[in-house]
Amino acid sequence: MTLLNVENLKVTYATDDEPVHAVNDVSFRIDEGVNYGLAGESGSGKSTVAEALLGLLPGNGTVESGTIEFNGTDLTSLSEAERRDVLWEDIAYIPQSAMDSLDPVMSTGDQIAQAIHTHRNVTDAKARDRVRELFEIVGLDPDRIDDYPHEFSGGMRQRVTIAMALALEPDLIIADEPTTGLDVIVQDKIIDKILEIQERMDSSLLLITHEIGVIAETCDELSILYGGKVMEQGSVDNVLVNPTNPYTMGLKNSFPEIDEEDEDPVAIPGSPPNLNREPTACVFRDRCPFATDECGESHPDLVDLPNRNHRSACHRVKEAAQLRRDAVEPET
Numbered sequence: 001m002t003l004l005n006v007e008n009l010k011v012t013y014a015t016d017d018e019p020v021h022a023v024n025d026v027s028f029r030i031d032e033g034v035n036y037g038l039a040g041e042s043g044s045g046k047s048t049v050a051e052a053l054l055g056l057l058p059g060n061g062t063v064e065s066g067t068i069e070f071n072g073t074d075l076t077s078l079s080e081a082e083r084r085d086v087l088w089e090d091i092a093y094i095p096q097s098a099m100d101s102l103d104p105v106m107s108t109g110d111q112i113a114q115a116i117h118t119h120r121n122v123t124d125a126k127a128r129d130r131v132r133e134l135f136e137i138v139g140l141d142p143d144r145i146d147d148y149p150h151e152f153s154g155g156m157r158q159r160v161t162i163a164m165a166l167a168l169e170p171d172l173i174i175a176d177e178p179t180t181g182l183d184v185i186v187q188d189k190i191i192d193k194i195l196e197i198q199e200r201m202d203s204s205l206l207l208i209t210h211e212i213g214v215i216a217e218t219c220d221e222l223s224i225l226y227g228g229k230v231m232e233q234g235s236v237d238n239v240l241v242n243p244t245n246p247y248t249m250g251l252k253n254s255f256p257e258i259d260e261e262d263e264d265p266v267a268i269p270g271s272p273p274n275l276n277r278e279p280t281a282c283v284f285r286d287r288c289p290f291a292t293d294e295c296g297e298s299h300p301d302l303v304d305l306p307n308r309n310h311r312s313a314c315h316r317v318k319e320a321a322q323l324r325r326d327a328v329e330p331e332t
């Protein structure tokens, strides 16, 4: 069963200058029980996708077109109030930098209780019991529910935000860079915790991160975004083991640990594309070691590769195996 189906999503931000085309024609589908990754470097449009589907874009952001279906309901057709209900009842959202945006003058337990009261008609005592239970689920000491955010470490604050998002047992958990800014050991623990909870609640997960290594470890399927475009999409086994898109190949080389190779990370040279215009050439062309004249003429369509859960947007997709070999041993 399809839980979330995003089709042809376009989002722009108005600015004093030209508009920013942050998300250009993005489609992806998350089936029930699937852990889905959304990857791509900074500025590729990951958070914009999440905010658009939750109706939480900042004031200058507009969904220009596209549909977002959740459990068969088009979220874009709902009023803000209706969407908020869906958000809390069915979708848990852990926004980017959530742990830094807790209210500093309210105890962590009260913040979670407040979220529960907004959506459930329960007594204070019941809400407190639930908060204690949630603290335990995320691995915090339930005797600390009256502590304030500053009394916790970064990793513990992130556990508080996870507890808050999970208060109502969602069908889908959307976590935007849940481990960024935490040290590596804490990162692993937070990821393990999210996975444990997701299994226990039988929820699906949309994990947004620039670290494809984390996605390789935790997700079944993924989309790779660049310049607001899906460059490659499909099962983690297909996309990350046999990438067909030079951008994915470059991303992999910048995280060599996903192949457990001892190589040094190699960053992709160059800088992200200008988003002030809709793409008229492949958005990755300027940084792609394999670009040809054709790549300057149009952005390639995202096409299905035969017989597999694997799609790629690259004019040279038919030569992918050769490009992969050349990407490993660049010509000198």
Ligand code: ATP
Binding pocket: 013, 014, 015, 020, 022, 040, 041, 042, 043, 044, 045, 046, 047, 048, 049, 058, 060, 061, 096, 210, 275
């Ligand atoms: P990061 O990994 O840094 O979180 P991201 O992939 O989440 O990046 P977004 O935050 O979705 O990227 O941003 C996509 C593009 O939209 C970027 O070019 C960004 O500068 C631009 N952008 C984001 N928010 C706004 C805004 N409110 N107004 C104008 N431009 C914006």
Ligand code: MG
Binding pocket: 046, 047, 048, 096, 176
């Ligand atoms: Mg972001």
